[in-house]
Structure formats: C-alpha cells, structure tokens
Amino acid sequence: MNELKVIENELVPVYETSTGEKVVYGSELHEVLGAPSVYREWSKRRLTDIDAEEDVDFTTVEIPTVSGGAPKKDHIIKLDAAKEMAMLERNEKGKQVRRYFIQVEKKYKAASLATQELSPQLQVMINLEIEQKRQAEKLEHVEERIESIREVVAIDTTSWREDTGRILRKIGMECGDSKSYQDVRGESYQLLEKRMGVNVKQRLTNKRRRMADEGVCKSRRDKLNYLDVIADDKKLIEGYTAIVKELAIKYGVA
Numbered sequence: 001m002n003e004l005k006v007i008e009n010e011l012v013p014v015y016e017t018s019t020g021e022k023v024v025y026g027s028e029l030h031e032v033l034g035a036p037s038v039y040r041e042w043s044k045r046r047l048t049d050i051d052a053e054e055d056v057d058f059t060t061v062e063i064p065t066v067s068g069g070a071p072k073k074d075h076i077i078k079l080d081a082a083k084e085m086a087m088l089e090r091n092e093k094g095k096q097v098r099r100y101f102i103q104v105e106k107k108y109k110a111a112s113l114a115t116q117e118l119s120p121q122l123q124v125m126i127n128l129e130i131e132q133k134r135q136a137e138k139l140e141h142v143e144e145r146i147e148s149i150r151e152v153v154a155i156d157t158t159s160w161r162e163d164t165g166r167i168l169r170k171i172g173m174e175c176g177d178s179k180s181y182q183d184v185r186g187e188s189y190q191l192l193e194k195r196m197g198v199n200v201k202q203r204l205t206n207k208r209r210r211m212a213d214e215g216v217c218k219s220r221r222d223k224l225n226y227l228d229v230i231a232d233d234k235k236l237i238e239g240y241t242a243i244v245k246e247l248a249i250k251y252g253v254a
Contacts (some may be wrong), residue, residue: 006075007108011100014079022108024082026058026075033089034098043075050084057081064251079105160237161227164188164244171251184247189226193242196236203229 002014004023012032015023026043035042052058057078062071077085079101086097168188172181189200206220207229230236 006084008104012082014101014104015076016134022079022104023076024079027063027072029077029082029085029097033086033093035089040073045079046085046088049088050081052077052081053122063150160241161231164241167244167248170248170253174251174253184251188240188243188247191247192230192236192240195243196239198230198236200226203232207232 003018006013007016007022009013012024013028015025018021018209027039030039030042037045047058054060058081059076061074061076063074064071082099083101086094086101088094089097168185169181171184175184192198193200204224204226208224211221211224212218230240
C-alpha cells in the first residue's frame with residue numbers, strides 16, 4: 001500500500017493506492033473522531049471490534065519520529081473498515097465521518113461505472129491518459145526532490161544561519177507542527193555536541209558572562225542563542241551545516 005496519493009481532504013484525508021484502493025491513516029481518523037484514548041489503545045480496540053484482518057483490511061506501518069526515538073506505529077486502513085470504526089464511536093462525529101466515507105465511495109464508484117460503460121477503445125485511451133498523468137506526477141516529484149537536494153548541497157558558510165533554519169523548518173512542516181520544528185532543532189544541537197565534543201549550553205553561558213563583563217545590556221545578552229555560539233567557531237559552523245544536511249536526507253526533504 002505504498003505510493004499513496006491524497007484524493008479527498010474535506011474531513012479525513014482519503015488516499016488512493018497504486019492499485020486504486022481507497023484508504024486512510026488510522027492516526028488521522030483517530031484525531032478527527034476526537035477519541036479520548038491514545039491512538040495505540042484506540043486502534044487496537046477498534047480493529048479488534050470489527051474483526052479486521054492485517055494485510056487484508058489494514059496494514060501496519062511505522063512512522064519515523066523527529067526526535068530520532070522509536071518510530072510511531074500507524075495503520076493504513078481500507079475505507080470499508082474505517083467506516084465501521086467510525087460508526088463504533090456512537091456519536092455525532094462518528095456518524096459524520098461515516099457519511100463522509102460513504103460519499104467518497106459513491107463518488108469514485110460512479111466515476112468507475114461511467115468508465116466501464118464506454119467502449120473498450122475509449123477505456124484504453126482513458127487508462128493510458130491516467131497512467132501518463134501518474135508518470136508525469138512521479139517525474140514532477142523527482143524534479144522537486146532534485147531541487148531540494150540542490151538546495152541542501154548549496155548551504156555554505158556565509159548564509160548558513162538562514163539556510164539551516166529554512167531546512168529545519170521544512171523538516172518540521174513535513175513531520176507535523178511547531179513542536180516538531182523545535183524537536184529537530186534540538187536534535188541538531190545534540191548531534192553537534194556529540195560529534196564535535198562541545199557543550200553548546202555552557203559556551204552560551206560563558207559568552208553571556210563575557211558580554212556582561214564588557215558592559216553589554218541584559219536585553220541584548222538574553223537574545224543570544226546557540227547559533228550565536230556556533231557562529232564564533234568556524235569548525236562548529238562547518239560541523240553544524242553538515243549535520244543539518246544529514247537531517248534533511250534522514251527526514252526526506254532532500
């Protein structure tokens with residue numbers, strides 16, 4: 001069930017697999033339904049409730065975490081199973097989600113039936129056009145990936161602060177929210193300390209003390225951050241930019 005493509009995103013994102021199967025991510029369904037229990041417990045209970053079979057009704061996948069810890073377990077669930085899971089919530093939101101899934105099914109079933117009523121020659125032409133569109137989308141994705149790689153490789157020691165910040169924000173957006181950005185920023189500093197054998201926090205404290213001794217006002221000292229410490233050392237700049245490039249590759253934004 002790889003190569004998923006979003007086809008509907010009005011309430012719960014609905015994806016289409018390369019074989020035309022309509023599916024949803026369990027975690028996204030859980031979030032929209034607003035279930036009080038954590039996803040791990042909820043998904044286990046609901047998949048059991050509907051007698052879902054793995055690799056038939058759903059597939060278990062692992063999603064990498066920004067912090068580099070253990071990956072999060074998620075499920076790619078077929079629409080029929082997702083409808084049942086929504087119905088079991090027994091509340092208005094569950095009914096709304098179930099009706100939404102039914103509408104999605106009807107929409108794409110009608111399109112499929114309309115195609116089947118055409119002559120075999122027209123069906124072949126339509127299928128060829130669909131395949132060409134898919135190939136074009138794949139090519140566009142490859143071109144975007146190449147451009148991202150160029151962007152990462154182009155980081156130099158003159159504009160490193162802006163370039164690394166832009167890449168880390170991009171990783172945060174790919175992985176989730178503002179917290180994800182803070183997590184990956186923290187990960188970059190941890191890797192720097194480990195690889196370069198430095199204590200960035202202590203260096204920041206020392207820098208603020210030196211500036212205080214020089215009579216620099218407190219408001220200016222308080223604005224200092226780890227990037228200011230890195231900027232003082234050419235080797236740290238080189239090490240940090242290399243680490244951010246590696247993170248870009250790790251999280252698939254390069």
